[in-house]
Amino acid sequence: MIDEESSKPPSRFHISVEPTLCMAFGSCEVLAPKVFVLEKNKIINPKVRIESxxxxxxxxxxxxxxxxxxxAIRIIDRHSGEQVYP
Incomplete structure (x- = not known):
C-alpha cells in the first residue's frame, strides 16, 4: 500500500521557524492553522512548529x-533557492 503523504511532491516553498526568534505570539497559527502550530503543551519557552x-x-x-x-518565519522557494521572506 502506498502512503499518499510520502508520495506527494514537496511544496514549492520551504517554510521554517527560527526557534531563537520565535516568541510564540501565535498570529501565524491564527492565519494559517494547518501550517503553523503553537506548541501549547510546552509551558516553558513554547515555539511554533510547521505542521504542513x-x-x-x-x-x-x-x-x-x-x-x-x-x-522568525522563513520562506524559501525550492525551485530557485531564493529566500522569499523576510
Missing amino acids: EDGASFEDILSAAETCPTK
Missing part, C-alpha cells in the same frame, strides 16, 4: 509570516 507546508495558500502563508513581529 501545503496546508494553506502561499498568500495565506506569506500573510502569516508577515504578522510575525520577530520575523
